[in-house]
Structure formats: C-alpha cells, structure tokens
Amino acid sequence: MSDVLLDCQAIVKVFPGVRALDGVGLRLTAGSVHALLGENGAGKSTLIKVLTGVHTPDSGRLLWCGREVRPRSPLEATRTGIGVVHQERNLIPGFSVAENITLQSPPSHRGLIDRAAMTDPALRCLGELGLDLDPDRPVRELSVAQQQLVEIAKALYTESRVLLLDEPTASLSPREAERLFEVVRRLKARGTCVVFVSHKLEEVFAICDTVTVLRDGASVLESSPLAEHTQDDVVGLMVGRAHAATEMRPREVDTSAPPVLSFDGVSTAAGHRDISLDVRPGEIVGLYGLVGAGRSELVKAMLGLDRVTGGEIRVHGEPVRIASPRQALHRFGIGYLTENRKEEGVFLDQPIARNITVTVWKRLAKALGFVSAREERDVAHDLVERLGIRIAGLERHAGELSGGNQQKVSLAKWLAADTRLLIVDEPTVGVDVRTKHAFHELIWELARDGLPILLISSDLAEMVTLADRVVVMADHRIRGEVDNDRDYERMSGRIIRIIHDRATSAVRPREVEA
Amino acid sequence: MTTPVIPPGSDTRSTRATPSRPAHRLPFWVNQRLGLLVLVVGLSALFGVVQPTFLDERLVLFPLVRDVSTLTVVALAQMVVLSVGHMNLAVGRMAAFGALFAGLGYDRLGLPLPLGLLLCLCAGAAIGALTGWIITRTGVSSFVVTLAMDFALLGLVSLLYSALTENAAFTTKPSGLAELRSYSLADICVGPVCGSPVIPQLAQFTVLALLGLGFLYGATRIGRELLLTGANPAAAELSGIPTGRRVILAHTLSGLLAALAGFMAAVSTGTFRASIGDDFMLPSFLGSVLGGTLLTGGVVSVVGALLGTALVGVIRKGLDLLGVGLESLNVYLGCVLLLALSADRVRTVVSHRKVVRST
Structure with missing residues (x-):
C-alpha cells in the first residue's frame, strides 16, 4: 500500500x-x-x-x-x-x-x-x-x-x-x-x-x-x-470549531413588522418551484444551500434577468414584476451584491470612484446629464471612509485592490444608492479572515439600522454569525427553515440534515427536465 | 443568546487609510496623448525642414488638415462603439449611406445645404440605431452584424445610385457647398484680423464632434454608462445600467458620426458618389486605437482620436512628399502603429508592476 x-x-x-x-x-x-x-x-x-x-x-x-x-x-x-x-x-x-x-x-x-x-x-x-x-x-x-x-x-x-x-x-x-x-x-x-x-x-x-x-x-x-x-x-x-461563528451582539427584530420583500409560491424559468420567503425590516434572512442549489438564480429571476413563471413577489406589500436590475434599483431600491466579484461586481479597469457612484449618477445628474466630478468624488470619498476601504486614490483602478477591498467597493455602490433592501451573495468568498470579519460587522450594522438583508452564503459559520433565520434551499426548492439559535454545532447539524435528507432521495426535478 | 463579544466596527476603523494623492504616479512619458502630440509636432517640423514644400499652406497643409478633419470624425465614429466594447465594420458604408441622402436631398428636393446635412445625419443615425437594435435583440456579436450591414449597404447604396442618377453620382450643388469646400479660416475676418489659411471651414464639424463627445464622455451620466457597459456588461447590467439602450445609443452615434464624415468627404471631393467611405474602415481603427481607445471597451480618448488621425495623416503626407512609394509608406505606417500600441502595453505593465510591488 x-x-x-x-x-x-x-x-x-x-x-x-x-x-x-x-x-x-x-x-x-x-x-x-x-x-x-x-x-x-x-x-x-x-x-x-x-x-x-x-x-x-x-x-x-x-x-x-x-x-x-x-x-x-x-x-x-x-x-x-x-x-x-x-x-x-x-x-x-x-x-x-x-x-x-x-x-x-x-x-x-x-x-x-x-x-x-x-x-x-x-x-x-x-x-x-x-x-x-x-x-x-x-x-x-x-x-x-x-x-x-x-x-x-x-x-x-x-x-x-x-x-x-x-x-x-x-x-x-x-x-x-x-x-x-x-x-x-x-x-x-x-x-x-x-x-x-x-x-x-x-x-x-x-x-x-x-x-x-x-x-x-x-x-x-x-x-x-x-x-x-x-x-x-x-x-x-x-x-473548524475554533473559528466557527463569531458571536454578534443580539439585535432586536420586530417580527410583527410587515415584510419588505416576500416571495409567495414563486416559480421561475430557471427551475424554481414554490418558493416562499419573507424578509422584514432589520432582519437578516440567510439563504443557505450547496453550490448549484439555485439561490443566485432565484435572485436574478426576481431582478428580471430570468422569467418568473408563477407565484407572486411583493415589495412592501405591493405585487411586482421587476423588469430589470435598473428598475429594481431606481423604483424599488433593491441592491444586489453579486457573487462573482470579478465578473459581475466590480469594473476592474475603471476608477474606484466610478465603481462606487455608478448607482447614483442618475441622482447626481443635472441639465444635459452633467455629473459634477467633484460631487462624484465626494460621494465616493464618504463611502471609502465609512467602509474603511484601503485605497491609494479614487482615480486608481479597482483591479489594483485586494479581493476584500474590491468587495467593499462593490458594496459601497449599493450603500451610495441608499437601497431599501440589500441582497448579499457570498460576500466573503476569497477574502481573508480579517476582512471577512469586518464585512460581517458591516452587514450586522446595516441590519441594526433597519435595512432588510437577504444573505446568500455557502458558509455555515457565516450564516450562524449573521442570519436571524436560515432558509435552506436545494435543487431549486426550499427544503426547510431554521431559526438561528447561535449555537454553531446544533445549527450546522440541523441544516446539513435538511440538505442531506433530500440530496440522496430519488431523481431530482431539474434533471428530469433536461 | 450568550454574551456579546465584539463591539461592531472596533478594529476596522482604526486602520483605515485616508484616500490621498496617488501613492505612485506613472512617469509622464507613458502618457499616450502627450507622446502623440510630441510626435505629430516633431514629425511636422522634421518634414518641414527636410522638405520645405510640406509647409506650403495652400497646397499641402490645407488639404492635409481637411483630410485629417474628416478622418477624425471617422475615428470618433469607431470610438463610440469601441467604448461599449463593440465594433463598427460598416463605418465606411454608413458614411456612403448618409452622403447618399444628402445628395438626394440636394438633387431631387432642392434642399439648402444645412437641411441636406440634417437629412444625411438622420439617415446615418437611423441605420446606426437599426444596427444597434439588431445586436441587442439577437445577441449576435457586433463584428458579425456590422460586417453583414457593410455588405447590405454596399449593395443598397450602389443600387440606389444607379437607379437615381445617370453617372452614379449626384452633381447638383447647393449654394455654399463650394465655399464650404475651399474656404478656410482666412476667409473669416473680424475687422483686420483673419484666421489661419491652414484650417478649412469644414473643420468646424470636427470641432463640434470633438466637443460634443468630450462633454459626453468627460462629464455626463450617459458617457460614464457607455464606458461601464464596455468595461463589464454583466456588472453594468446588475448595477442598474440599461446596457441594451446604451449599446443602441453607441451605434446610433456611430452611424451619425459616420454620416457626418461621409458628408465631409463628399464636400471635400465635390460629388456625392457610392465610393465615399470606401477607405474609412482601417483609418477608423487606426485613429481611435492610436489615440488610446481600448479595443476591449471601457476606455476612450476623444483628443486621442484627433491626435492619432493627425499622426497618420502627417506621416502619410510627409513620406509622400519625400517621394516614398505607397508600398514602403504602408510599411512605415505599420511600424508606427505597432510602436504606438506597444507603448500602451508598456504603460499597462509598468503600472501593474508598481501595484504588485506596493502590496
């Protein structure tokens, strides 16, 4: 041997x-x-x-x-x-x-x-x-x-x-x-x-x-x-038990408040069936699942990048069909921090300032679409300060930054736009532990200030650290929901059991179609 | 719920770096625009010394500047589509298409000069918009769509000329066309002070186009959105930029500028013919790319398009006057292009190394 x-x-x-x-x-x-x-x-x-x-x-x-x-x-x-x-x-x-x-x-x-x-x-x-x-x-x-x-x-x-x-x-x-x-x-x-x-x-x-x-x-x-x-x-x-979950201060969520975003029996052209889900003000709802479970696809369908074929999506109680990410941003105040930072999140070969202010040009624009470079810099500068992004200058390209700082730039554009609902997709993949921690703090603070957050992550420890509730998704369906009791071992056990009970069962719906 | 452990925002705030002046500046010689300007001026001076006829205002400089004016607009037409990461292989044919409508307007409708120009611009914008619409609707690459458009227009324009005219050209000239062709700033006098006889009046269109695009890309929301669409279409869409509309806009502007260039070329030669714009395609890339516009999208230089075109024009004219044959002239041009583009690559590499060293 x-x-x-x-x-x-x-x-x-x-x-x-x-x-x-x-x-x-x-x-x-x-x-x-x-x-x-x-x-x-x-x-x-x-x-x-x-x-x-x-x-x-x-x-x-x-x-x-x-x-x-x-x-x-x-x-x-x-x-x-x-x-x-x-x-x-x-x-x-x-x-x-x-x-x-x-x-x-x-x-x-x-x-x-x-x-x-x-x-x-x-x-x-x-x-x-x-x-x-x-x-x-x-x-x-x-x-x-x-x-x-x-x-x-x-x-x-x-x-x-x-x-x-x-x-x-x-x-x-x-x-x-x-x-x-x-x-x-x-x-x-x-x-x-x-x-x-x-x-x-x-x-x-x-x-x-x-x-x-x-x-x-x-x-x-x-x-x-x-x-x-x-x-x-x-x-x-x-x-790893040692770094499993960081204890955050408890945060009050008013569970009686009307949800900002709700899915009611939603199905999509990407293969989702019967998705129901609520996000309330100041609440962090975790959407957990393995790679390929269809979480990002669900969000993209909601943003109009794929067809929603059934059910109802409500924003502030109003039934909506969002046509594009643009409409999601400008009409409904929804920001989506994407999973693939380099492909969908940042503009690597563009100045940092531009990366941050892309969502607010519409607001800054005056007659003839004129955007003042100074105002643009001010907005970007404020966010760089607020998020503690380490940069050499606002005119430097985003591609020169480390992964964690790129991710912060990516987040900054949604904060600049004062979004009323934030969807965060795998926010800390490929960033070092320190930045990861800082990121968790940020998300936590945003929720404390009342922002509803839908957190997509494959990182169990991150879920247990941040989420108030964890919704478990597999094969484009919701398989269960777990209230976060902040006990990492118990949580991970419960979540993994929900996934594995299903993962081994019979042929999956998506492959039947294919 | 157990005890809170970490107060939010404890350690990240203290280590924050305040954004300040760039920590490492690039050496000035890697600035492409400056290099081009030096080259244009230097070469002009060199040619002037070696071959004094090069500085002849009426016979050499005036037509040179007029050609450069036209080709700059052609380069700008390419630049706007490059800004969204697309290409327009049909610039020449769109120019011919626009010019056709101007000629038609003068010949059949008896339009005055400005209205014919307006018709020409509308036709160009329309064909550009159609191209952009096809691209966004079908998702086929701009390379393929504009290549197809080039062939379609080649046929269409020739057909229309042979159907509508006797000698495959519109010869009716509205009043003011001859003046526009040959007058320079020397013909405009404020009191005793007259302009330079080197700058043709035709150049006013180029200046307008340069100013317009400079404002668009330098200071407006739409311009920035065009650039981000080119830099990363997926991220742009997800950041709330209507990328489809921006692509259509870029192609519309490209068609409009191509038509303008077609009009200018027709004015320079005096006739509205199907062959207008035949030789626009390569200079359109040459001028814009030499000027620092990236083929991959996201970066443009409006002034660069002018300088790049001017450089090519000066080299061509200068070598021509020195008696260099057309073949060897093209060899030199190829070398210059290669050098200029390597300079850009050098710039990228230098800046990249500096960043890596500083992390």
Missing part, C-alpha cells in the same frame, strides 16, 4: 492579499481513492491548480515517485502523469470522441494526424472503463455524464496515474453517478490514484479510502484513512 505516487509537502501559494494555500500536505498512493474535502474557499481549487501546473507554488515540494517535480503548465503535468477532470467540461464539442481522447498526442504519420489510427486507442481506453461509446460521434451529441466519462478516458490515454475529479457528480443523476463510481473502482483496480473532490459526504464515504481536509488554506487532516472517521468528524474539521 505504501506505493506513494505523489507527495506534496508544505505547499504555499500566495495571491495578493490572501494566503490561498498555507503549508498544505497531500500524499497520494497508487490504487486508492483519495477524498479532498473543504468548504468553499478552503483552497481545494488552488491546490488542484498547483498539482496540474496552472499555478506554481511559492514554496513547498512536489515529489513524484520520490523525485521532485515542478509542473509549470497543464501540459507538463499531463506528461508527468497527473490528469484532471474539471467541473466545467474541457472537451472540444465539434471533435469526435476519438479525437478528443487522443487530443494531447494524436497518433500521427509523417507529421500528419492519422485519423484511422485514433479509433483503436480510443476504443481501448473506453473499453478499459467499461464504456460503450461510438468513437466517431461528435462530443456535443453526448450527455453531460457521457462527456465526463470521455474526459476520464482522455486521462487514461495520457496514462495519468493520478486523476483529479473536481465535483464530478455535481451535475449527474444518481444513476449516472453510480456509473461513474463503477469507473472509479476500475481505475483504482488498475493502480491509478483517483482524487475525489466533492461536497456530498455520502459519496465520499461510499468510495474513498483516504481523506485530506483543507480549511483556510491549510490541511487540517492529512491523508488519513477514511475508516477512522465519521461524517460528523469530517464536517467538524471542514468548518
């Missing part, structure tokens, strides 16, 4: 403002399935990127069969023998199954690619996995699950001895997942080490042999036999 393929020692990777990996160890042995666990932002993705040569570590060593290696590109990692199947598919849709499998080093004859010679190795790889697929079919005609298996076959072709599967079952039905596990077992029997990254603990306990748990960029459990642990143990290690 001690046939160690890859040994990572004290891997450190620093990004501006964050130590993404801080001394991570990982030991992968041949013929085993290794679980890599951790909450969102714990460093799993970064570790995968280091192993596959996307990032080079700032310090630490990677030993491949006892010899030190430094993959500097995904290609080098593949040549070493490390393959990866990402969450998002990386196949070329127009190419055939055989072409995709042999993509890295297609059989060639005098410098020309030999199509005929592709079929054999492709069939061999598919056969080894027990798959029956036509190698000539274009990949775009395959189902998501089949494409994933093709990716695994591709890794087999390049003779990967370590295969990283990143959330492989996230978009699979239970039957398809079972098929995947069968393939994983075959790989294990061949002597491959499969690294299995998943949020679904049942699956992990069903097929994995060893486990590594990451938390805040460090490995809190390193390559330990899974049989020695229970699910509760592992969850405890993932979330």
Whole structure:
C-alpha cells in the first residue's frame, strides 16, 4: 500500500492579499481513492491548480515517485502523469470522441494526424472503463455524464496515474453517478490514484479510502484513512470549531413588522418551484444551500434577468414584476451584491470612484446629464471612509485592490444608492479572515439600522454569525427553515440534515427536465 | 443568546487609510496623448525642414488638415462603439449611406445645404440605431452584424445610385457647398484680423464632434454608462445600467458620426458618389486605437482620436512628399502603429508592476 505516487509537502501559494494555500500536505498512493474535502474557499481549487501546473507554488515540494517535480503548465503535468477532470467540461464539442481522447498526442504519420489510427486507442481506453461509446460521434451529441466519462478516458490515454475529479457528480443523476463510481473502482483496480473532490459526504464515504481536509488554506487532516472517521468528524474539521461563528451582539427584530420583500409560491424559468420567503425590516434572512442549489438564480429571476413563471413577489406589500436590475434599483431600491466579484461586481479597469457612484449618477445628474466630478468624488470619498476601504486614490483602478477591498467597493455602490433592501451573495468568498470579519460587522450594522438583508452564503459559520433565520434551499426548492439559535454545532447539524435528507432521495426535478 | 463579544466596527476603523494623492504616479512619458502630440509636432517640423514644400499652406497643409478633419470624425465614429466594447465594420458604408441622402436631398428636393446635412445625419443615425437594435435583440456579436450591414449597404447604396442618377453620382450643388469646400479660416475676418489659411471651414464639424463627445464622455451620466457597459456588461447590467439602450445609443452615434464624415468627404471631393467611405474602415481603427481607445471597451480618448488621425495623416503626407512609394509608406505606417500600441502595453505593465510591488 505504501506505493506513494505523489507527495506534496508544505505547499504555499500566495495571491495578493490572501494566503490561498498555507503549508498544505497531500500524499497520494497508487490504487486508492483519495477524498479532498473543504468548504468553499478552503483552497481545494488552488491546490488542484498547483498539482496540474496552472499555478506554481511559492514554496513547498512536489515529489513524484520520490523525485521532485515542478509542473509549470497543464501540459507538463499531463506528461508527468497527473490528469484532471474539471467541473466545467474541457472537451472540444465539434471533435469526435476519438479525437478528443487522443487530443494531447494524436497518433500521427509523417507529421500528419492519422485519423484511422485514433479509433483503436480510443476504443481501448473506453473499453478499459467499461464504456460503450461510438468513437466517431461528435462530443456535443453526448450527455453531460457521457462527456465526463470521455474526459476520464482522455486521462487514461495520457496514462495519468493520478486523476483529479473536481465535483464530478455535481451535475449527474444518481444513476449516472453510480456509473461513474463503477469507473472509479476500475481505475483504482488498475493502480491509478483517483482524487475525489466533492461536497456530498455520502459519496465520499461510499468510495474513498483516504481523506485530506483543507480549511483556510491549510490541511487540517492529512491523508488519513477514511475508516477512522465519521461524517460528523469530517464536517467538524471542514468548518473548524475554533473559528466557527463569531458571536454578534443580539439585535432586536420586530417580527410583527410587515415584510419588505416576500416571495409567495414563486416559480421561475430557471427551475424554481414554490418558493416562499419573507424578509422584514432589520432582519437578516440567510439563504443557505450547496453550490448549484439555485439561490443566485432565484435572485436574478426576481431582478428580471430570468422569467418568473408563477407565484407572486411583493415589495412592501405591493405585487411586482421587476423588469430589470435598473428598475429594481431606481423604483424599488433593491441592491444586489453579486457573487462573482470579478465578473459581475466590480469594473476592474475603471476608477474606484466610478465603481462606487455608478448607482447614483442618475441622482447626481443635472441639465444635459452633467455629473459634477467633484460631487462624484465626494460621494465616493464618504463611502471609502465609512467602509474603511484601503485605497491609494479614487482615480486608481479597482483591479489594483485586494479581493476584500474590491468587495467593499462593490458594496459601497449599493450603500451610495441608499437601497431599501440589500441582497448579499457570498460576500466573503476569497477574502481573508480579517476582512471577512469586518464585512460581517458591516452587514450586522446595516441590519441594526433597519435595512432588510437577504444573505446568500455557502458558509455555515457565516450564516450562524449573521442570519436571524436560515432558509435552506436545494435543487431549486426550499427544503426547510431554521431559526438561528447561535449555537454553531446544533445549527450546522440541523441544516446539513435538511440538505442531506433530500440530496440522496430519488431523481431530482431539474434533471428530469433536461 | 450568550454574551456579546465584539463591539461592531472596533478594529476596522482604526486602520483605515485616508484616500490621498496617488501613492505612485506613472512617469509622464507613458502618457499616450502627450507622446502623440510630441510626435505629430516633431514629425511636422522634421518634414518641414527636410522638405520645405510640406509647409506650403495652400497646397499641402490645407488639404492635409481637411483630410485629417474628416478622418477624425471617422475615428470618433469607431470610438463610440469601441467604448461599449463593440465594433463598427460598416463605418465606411454608413458614411456612403448618409452622403447618399444628402445628395438626394440636394438633387431631387432642392434642399439648402444645412437641411441636406440634417437629412444625411438622420439617415446615418437611423441605420446606426437599426444596427444597434439588431445586436441587442439577437445577441449576435457586433463584428458579425456590422460586417453583414457593410455588405447590405454596399449593395443598397450602389443600387440606389444607379437607379437615381445617370453617372452614379449626384452633381447638383447647393449654394455654399463650394465655399464650404475651399474656404478656410482666412476667409473669416473680424475687422483686420483673419484666421489661419491652414484650417478649412469644414473643420468646424470636427470641432463640434470633438466637443460634443468630450462633454459626453468627460462629464455626463450617459458617457460614464457607455464606458461601464464596455468595461463589464454583466456588472453594468446588475448595477442598474440599461446596457441594451446604451449599446443602441453607441451605434446610433456611430452611424451619425459616420454620416457626418461621409458628408465631409463628399464636400471635400465635390460629388456625392457610392465610393465615399470606401477607405474609412482601417483609418477608423487606426485613429481611435492610436489615440488610446481600448479595443476591449471601457476606455476612450476623444483628443486621442484627433491626435492619432493627425499622426497618420502627417506621416502619410510627409513620406509622400519625400517621394516614398505607397508600398514602403504602408510599411512605415505599420511600424508606427505597432510602436504606438506597444507603448500602451508598456504603460499597462509598468503600472501593474508598481501595484504588485506596493502590496
């Protein structure tokens, strides 16, 4: 068993403002399935990127069969023998199954690619996995699950001895997942080490042999036999008891006040069914769920970016159909702090001042749409002061800031607009602990001053710290609601139970449609 | 509920940095506009010394400035769509389309000069608005839509000219057109003081366009919204900017400016023909991008469009007068473009390094 393929020692990777990996160890042995666990932002993705040569570590060593290696590109990692199947598919849709499998080093004859010679190795790889697929079919005609298996076959072709599967079952039905596990077992029997990254603990306990748990960029459990642990143990290690939840001062919420926002049996084109939910003045309502549960999609549908197909949304008691985020902001005073900071939150190559004042230009504008640069600066300056954003100057670009400060800039634009309802989506993903704490303070204060807040987060500790009530969502439906009693262990237990009771039950509604 | 632990806002406030002057300024030589100005002036002086005819006001400078005026408007037409991260490959054809309506107005309706111009601008704005509407409605990239529009207009404009005219050109000239073509500021005198004979009266349109766009992008809400739409459409939409309307507006303005340029080109040559704007597309990118407008959207420079176009114009004219053939002239132009664009890249890299070092 001690046939160690890859040994990572004290891997450190620093990004501006964050130590993404801080001394991570990982030991992968041949013929085993290794679980890599951790909450969102714990460093799993970064570790995968280091192993596959996307990032080079700032310090630490990677030993491949006892010899030190430094993959500097995904290609080098593949040549070493490390393959990866990402969450998002990386196949070329127009190419055939055989072409995709042999993509890295297609059989060639005098410098020309030999199509005929592709079929054999492709069939061999598919056969080894027990798959029956036509190698000539274009990949775009395959189902998501089949494409994933093709990716695994591709890794087999390049003779990967370590295969990283990143959330492989996230978009699979239970039957398809079972098929995947069968393939994983075959790989294990061949002597491959499969690294299995998943949020679904049942699956992990069903097929994995060893486990590594990451938390805040460090490995809190390193390559330990899974049989020695229970699910509760592992969850405890993932979330960490020490920093689990910060106690905030109690805050009075008037539960008799009429809700500012209510959903009543809402369904959407994105697949939500029968969503009901209230947010009252000064209340922080948590919307918890795993990645892909449909929380952000719900908010986007409410903002008019997707169709609301049924039910009623009420703002201050009035039934509304919001047409666009613009209308949401200017007519209803709704602000949405988005999840993907870089894609949807900040304008990286634009001045900080502009990033903050974008929501108030309409108010500042005078005749001919003239906006005074001085007024603009004053507004931005006030918010920079209020939120304690560390900047070198208002004209500097937002992209120069650290993640936490970018997030504050993103929040500042909604505070500038005096929103009457704030939706906060994964506010502290990828920000360091200090900024995270400051952010929690801010949200807490806003609620204390009467602002209703809908908090979307996959971070249980954050939920327990901030939310008054936690609404649990899975598969585009609301699965339950828990009043926050500020006891982290009890809360996390209850919430996880609500999710897992459902996650393992039958086929899910979304996949039936697809 | 147990005891409160952390009073809100305890540690974040004390460590706040007050925003002050930029901690690290970029060296002045990376300012692209300044560099361009120096280049334009320097090269003009150089050409003037080496080849004195370059400074001939009537034969060289006047037509040079007139061409630069027209091409600056063309560059601005491209710049406004670049600001929202789009492209307009049909600038030339939109110019021809606008000019067609001006010619039609003068020839068939006997319109006076200003009304023909107005008709021309309306036609350009309309075709631009249509283009923008198609792009926002279908979600097809502006590259594809304007490419298609270019072909469609190429056919349409030629068809209309051959159907409406005998020699594929409108020759009726409203009163004032000849003056607009050849008069310079020297023809406007306040008492004994007359303007420079180098600046054509046609340049008034360019100045108006520059001022208008300068105000739009520099000081208004709409201008800022155009830029943010270009910088990050998803974030712009979620920040409450009506990105669809802004895209349509940008294309409308582009069509309007293209039509204006078409009118100016027609005035300069004296006839309204289908071939107007044939050679507008490359200079439109050359001028705007040299001036510092980003192809990816979000950053424009109105003055830069003028300087970039002027630089290209000066180099062309100067080398031409030095007897450099057309082929080698284009080689030089290519090199200049490459240099100017690398300068921009240098600027980005320098500023990035400084930031990384300071964190």
